[in-house]
Amino acid sequence: MAESEPLIGIDLGTTNSIVATVQDGQPVVIKNRTGQALTPSVVAVAKNGKRLVGSIAKRQAITNPQETVYAAKRLIGRKFSSHPVQDALRTLAYQVVCGQHDDVRVRLAGRDLAVPEVSAMILQELKADAEAHFGRPVSKAVITVPAYFNDGQRQATKDAGRIAGLEVLRIINEPTAAALAYGFGRTVNGKIAVLDLGGGTCDVSVLEVNNGVFDVVATGGDTFLGGEDWDNRIIEWLVFGFAKEHGIDLRKDRMALQRLKDAAEKGKVELSSVRETQVSLPFICTPPGGGAALHLQAALTRDKLEDLSADLCERVVGITSEVLGEAKVRPSELKEVILVGGMSRMPRIVEQVRQYFRREPCKGVHPEEVVALGAAIQAHALVAQQGELLLLDVTPQSLGVAIAGGYVRRLIPKNTTVPTSATETFATSKDSQRVVKIMVLQGEHDLAHQNELLGEFLLTGLRDAPRGKVEIDVTFDINAEGIVSVSAKDRETGQRQSIIVAASGGLTEEELRRIMDEQRDWLVAARASEEVKARRVELDTLxxxxxxALTRARLLPGGLGPDVVPRAEQALEHARHVRAGEEPAAMARAVALLAQCLTQLRGGPPRATPGG
Amino acid sequence: MPQHRANQLVEAGLWLRLSGDSDGAARLFDRALQLDPDNGRARDLMAQLQSRLGATDDARAGEGPPLAGLEGDWGAWAEVTAPEPGDPLFVPDAVLLPDGVGAPKDALDLLARDHRRHEGEPVRVGRGPGSELDVLLRGAEDLLELDDHSGAVDLLRRAQELAPEEPRVEALRDRSERTLIAMLEAKLGDLGHVPRVRLRPDDIIWLNLDHRAGFVLAQIDGTVSYDDLFSLSGMTRLDTARILAQLLDEGVIVAG
Structure with a gap:
């Protein structure tokens, strides 16, 4: 019987990403090729021109800041002119430019890349890890996104998947995935809170679970609060101590800063399980004017870290309280509280959450893995058609039209299952109004300009009448693919105008195809380069x-044919020449030739050269 | 000050030894001993070098005529003896030589001039015969003829500072850097191998490394290959290869 195609769930995070699958009925994380569960969501082009993804890219982020892209998730699917992008620009070390359609482009190694292209590089890496795990191609995935992502951001994430060679079966919300991983679709009916404190963001969501249907009733947080803030507090403390002792500011040296960053993160993680850790950074810097390099040695305790980051922990509680307040949910109403994200391991955070909710939060051994595990469970359920676990495709945000006074009238509320349709009748707002403008909006804000404008059109030729006397039917239709069509009809004359709005991730279909072709070419070139590298190693060994063998043959020449030594010398010379090139086939021939010479030098019979 | 000068000569000698110029290294250790006969480090290094050179000579004597096809780009393969771990360490970038050492116009003299220049001595920059650029180029060519690519690269870097647009400098530097990188990489072996640190953290702090070597050493955690280290060091390939070869030579790391 043919094996079923492997399916994966991907948590594409701001700081780290994880891939998981369901194996023998159990969700499991697939470790990357360096044996780690987490792959940093970092892409870089090293100074030697090599494309780097994951931990290797992260480890050179500070020494090569202009060519290292991190936190691409903050930019994906957004307009360049939007507030979140303009806010993010203040903190990013790499260059971000405006694309042709007000989309965001990232400048990397002299090329302007669309954000989905960058995210695709991370997805490609995870896909390759999964393929190494299964030993066969992987092409289908469920990817998670934050609950607050709009259609454009979701579509851009889908585009990233397509560029990476993945068919994205579904995009699901991160808190929903976390709840699925805990099996709450089966065991809980009621409200649950998900507190996700990752490397760069803090998201709080309240879900209503009802017979396996997950409804995001509230979501919020701080997109600039995460583990990195704790790391920075440790770095500041180390830098201050070193400056006091030696009068040197380590932040001015990129190599020192990179080491401080790595050590701070490591120390922080260790302090979740031990009470004290040693930070040891030998040869951290050379004093100005020369002399022996200095070492940094420090003992960091859990108490000290809590002292350094007390305000950050309080912010987490503050954000949680705010989101629950907005949703008008009291902590006592919650059936469960789930802690997600690596930073939620910190004992102080667990304690504060416990105090706030007055209950023990659910926290697995690996809180950073639960979202990917939930995505894997969903991917499995989608294909296995396990009805009770199947999440329905819903509209992530409400859809409506702008009405007089600058407000919004919602026709399709968020979390409505698609396909769906809704019609509402509107009337003119002025006397003798001959034209109405239908502005299609997405979002939850009551004020029109605070929502995202998906499209607009005019319905003209209305009869001359006092205000409120001309009635117009506005109909929203969303099909299974999430494509929204909006029409407006004059009830009296039957005159009709419509618009079709498809969620756009910022790339046109043509651009998407071009990028996919480029990626394919790159993969082919990368594979060829790997082959050249492997052949070179083979050549070197032989x-x-x-x-x-030549040395021995010259010292003890007996028994060898007269042409064996010169032939071997010639083969070596040829190999040297071929090694300098980039031609794998020529290298393979040179390898075969050397192998033949070696056999002869060792006294064996000459053999036919394979392929030569 | 003779002790200080002798120490500088020892450092420079170690530098030359790394670049394959054992004769030059022996000359400097000898000079160091002339200046400071009690310099134990110079004496030990000289003894090591002499025993190694002796072994090489013996090996060569036993082999008869020079072997064809054993020299050139294959670099480390052609070495009769590989450097032993446990040698005293050195700092590649800190090569300073005192006044008045080295034969006039040889590479060592030019390196010494570099030192004097830092002390504020005015230099003549130009392209004609006898100009500093010309002297540097001739010195680099001499060193290249002696297969001392490391010394040549240092001189050519100086020359390029003086004449950034000079194509001859560019070509020579490119050639010598490529050869030197190939030699150092050959010393490392398969670049896909993952090196490991051999020493315990308590022993590491007693090494004599600069902060750049410290940075590279900190990246070696048993998961990254030599190839990866070239990418994440943030330094040029040559500088990274030099540091890795140094760490390997001194037995601080081992290839996985």
């Missing part, structure tokens, strides 16, 4: 053996 050439070393031939050199050794």
């Amino acid at each position: 050439a070393r053996d031939v050199v050794d």
Whole structure:
């Protein structure tokens, strides 16, 4: 029987990403090729021109800041002119430019890349890890996004998946995935809170679970609060201590700063399980004017870290309280509280959450893995058609039209299952109004300009009448693919105008195809380069053996044919020449030739050269 | 001050030894001993070098005529003896030589001039015969003929500072850097291998490394390959290769 196609769930995070699958009925995380569960969501082009993804890219982020892209998730699917992008620009070290359609482009190694292209590089890496795990191609995935992502951001995430060669079966909300991982679709009916404190963001969501249907009733947070803030507090403390002792500011040296960052993160993680950790950074800097390099040694305790970051912990509680307040949910109403994200391991955070909710939060052994596990469960359920676990595709945000006074009238509330349709009748707002403008909006704010404008059109030729006397039917239709069509009809004359709005991730279909072609070419080139590298290693090993055998043959020449030594010398010379090139086939021939010479030098019979 | 000068000569000698110029290194250790006969480090290094050179000579004597095909780009393969771990360490970038050492117009003299220049001595920059650029280029060519690519690269870097647009400098530097990188990479072996740190943290702090070597050493955690280290060091390939070769030579790291 043919094996079923492997399916994966991906948590594409701001700071780290994880891939998981369901194996023998159990959701499991797939470790990356360096044996880690987490792959940093960082992409870089090193100074030697090599594309780097994951931990290796992260480890050179500070020494190569202009060519290292991190936190692309803050930018995906957004307009360049939007507030969140303009806010993010203040903190990013890499260059971000405006694309042709007010979309965001990232400048990397002299090329302007669309954000989905950057995210696709991370997805490609996770896909490759999954393929290494299964030993066969993987092409289908469920990807998670924050609950507050709008259609454009979701579509851009889908585009990233497509560029990476993945068919995105579904985009699901991160808190929903976390709840699924805990099996709450089956075991809980009622409200649950999900507090996700990751590397760069703090998201709080309240879900209503009802017979396996998950409804996001409130979501909020701080997109600039996460583990990195704790790291920075540790770095400041280390830098201050070193400056006091040696009078040197380590932040001015990129290499020192990179090491401080790595050490701070490591120390922070360790302090979740031990009470004290040693930070040891030998040869951290050379004093100005020369001399022996200095070492940084410090003992960091959990108490000290809590002292350094007390305000950050309080912010987490403040944000949680705010989101629950907005949703008018009291902590006592919650059936469960789930802690998600690596930073939620910190004992102080767990304690504060416990105090606030007055209950023990659910926290698995690996809180950073639960979202990916939930995504994997959903991918499995989608294909296995496990009805009770199947999440319905819903509208992530409300859809409506702008009305007089600058307000919004919602026709389709958020979390409505698609396909769906809704019609409402409107009337003219002025006397003798001959034209109405239908502005299609997405969002939850009551004021029109605070929502996202998806499209607009005019319905003209209305009869001359006092205000309120001309009635117009506005109909919203959303099909299974999430494409929204909006029509407006004059009830009296039957005159009709319409618009079709498809969620756009910022890329046109043509651009998407071009990027996909480029990615395919890159993958082919990368594979060829890997082959060249492997052949070079083969050549080096064989050439070393031939050199050794030649030495012995010259010292003890007996028994060898007269042309064996010159032939081997010639083969070595040829190998040297071929090694300098980039041609794998020529290298393979040179390897075969050397192998033949080696056999002869060792006294064996000459063999036919494979392929030559 | 003779002790200080002798120490500088020892550092420079170690530098030359790394670049394959054992004769030059021996000359400097000898000079260091002339200046400071009690310099134990110079004496030990000289003894090591002499025993190694002796072993090489013996090996060569036993082999008869020079072997064809054992020199050139294959670099480390052709070495008769590999450097032993446990040698005293050195700092590649800190090569300073005192006044008045080295034969006139040889590489060492030019390196010494570099030192004097830092002390404020005015220099003549130009392209004609006898100009500093010309002297540097001739010195680099001499060193290249002696297969001392490391010394040549240092001189050519100086020359390029003086004449950034000079194509001859560019070509020579490119050639010598490529050869030097190939030699150092050959010393590292398969660049896909993952090196490991051999020493315990308590022993590491007693090494004599600069902050750049410290940075590279800190990245070696048993998960990254030599190839990865080239990417994440943030330094040029040559500088990274030099540091890795140094760490390997001194037995601080081992190839996985």
